[in-house]
Amino acid sequence: MGTGWLPWSAASLASGAVLLVLAALTLPPTSEVGQVVGTVRREDAAWLMASAAFFLASVALTMGLPAILTLIPAKQQVVGLVGVWIWSIGTIGTSALAAFLILFRATVRVIDISPTDVEQLGQDPVMTLSLLFVFGAFYLGELVVALVLLLASRLPRWIPALLLVHIAAAPVNHLLPEQLQGVQAVVLGGGLMALAVRSTEAWAALRAPATR
Template sequence: MKTDWLPFSAALLLTGALALALGTILLPSSDSTTDTLHIVEDQGGVWLCVAAIYFLAAVCLTLGLPSILTLFDQRGRVLALVSAVVLEFGFIGTAGYAMLMVFFRALVRTNTIVDKGLDDIANDAGLRIFLYGWIAGFFLGELLLAIALLRARTVPRWVPLVLGLHVATIFVSGVLPAWAGKATIMLFVAGIAGVAIHSTAPGARRRYS
C-alpha cells in the first residue's frame, strides 16, 4: 500500500518549529561569561535538555523541508529551492550548536575552562564565523522563503508576513528585554504552522490574491 509522505513531512516541520521554540524559551539567559559558567554548573540538566531539543528540532525541520516545496509550482519555485538550501544550512548549524552546547558543558564540568578561557573561546575567529554563518543562514533562508511564498500566493498573505516580521526582529533584539527576545520565536512557529497546514489541506491549496 502506498504511503502518503506529505502529512508526515508537514507534521515533522511543525514539530521542529515547536521544538526550536521550546528550546529557545528554556535556554537560560546570561549577560556575561561568568553567568554562562554558573548556568552550566548549576543548571547542567536544563542545558543538556535544551541541547537535545535543538538537535531534535534540526532533524525534524530538515525532514519537513519537502512539504514546503509542495506549495510551489512555477511562481517562486526557483527562489523556494534556494531558500530550502539556505534554510538547511541553518538547520545543520542548529544541530552543530547543540553539539557545541554538550561539548561546552563537558569542558566546564571538568574544570577545563575558567572565566578567562571562556572569553578566549568566545573571541575565537573560527567559532564566531560558524555562529554568525549559522544565524545568517537561518534568517536569510526564512526571508527568502517569505518572499517566495508572496510570489507563489499559495498561502494567505499573513504567513509570509509573519515570517518576514520574525526576520526583522533580529535588528531590534539588542534593545528588547530577554523575555521579549525569546517570545519572537513564536512568529516563526506561527508562520511554519501556516505553511504546514496549507501544504496538507486540499481545500486550502488555492491561489491567494
C-alpha cells in the same frame, strides 16, 4: 513522484517548530557572556534539555522544509527550491549548535573555566565564522522563502509576515529583557506551524478528487 511523503514532511515541520520553541524557551537566558558559566552550573538540566531539543529540531526541520515547496507556485519553484536548500544548511547546522552546547557543558563541569575564558572563546575566529555561516544560511534561506510566499499570493499574508518579523527581530532581540527574548522563537514557531497546516491542507486537496 507521489505525494505520500507530504503529510510526513508537514508533521516533521510542525514538530520541528515546537522543538525549536522549546529549545529557545528552555535555554537559560543570559545577557552577558560572563554569566554563561554560572548559568550552566546552576541550571544543568535546562541546559541539557535545550541541547537535546535543538538537535531534534534540526532533524525535524530539515525533513519538514520540503513540505513548503507545495505552497509555492510553479513559476517560483526554482527560487523557492534555492531558498529551501539554503535554509536547510542552517537547519542542519543547528545540530552543530546543539553539539557545541553539550561540549561546553562538559567542559564547564570538568575544567575550572572562568568567565574570561568564555569571552576569549567567543572571540575565536573559527567559532565566530562557523556560527555566522550557520545563522546566516538559516536567515537567508528563510528570507528567500518568506519573500516567495509573500509574492505568490497563495497564502494569507500574515504567514510569511511572521517569518519576516522573525528575521527583522534578530539584530535587536538581545536588547530585549531576558523574559521577552524567547518571543522571536515563538513568532518563527507560529509561522512554521501555519506552513505545516497549509501544506497538509494542500495534500488533502490533491487527494480529494482521487477518493471520489
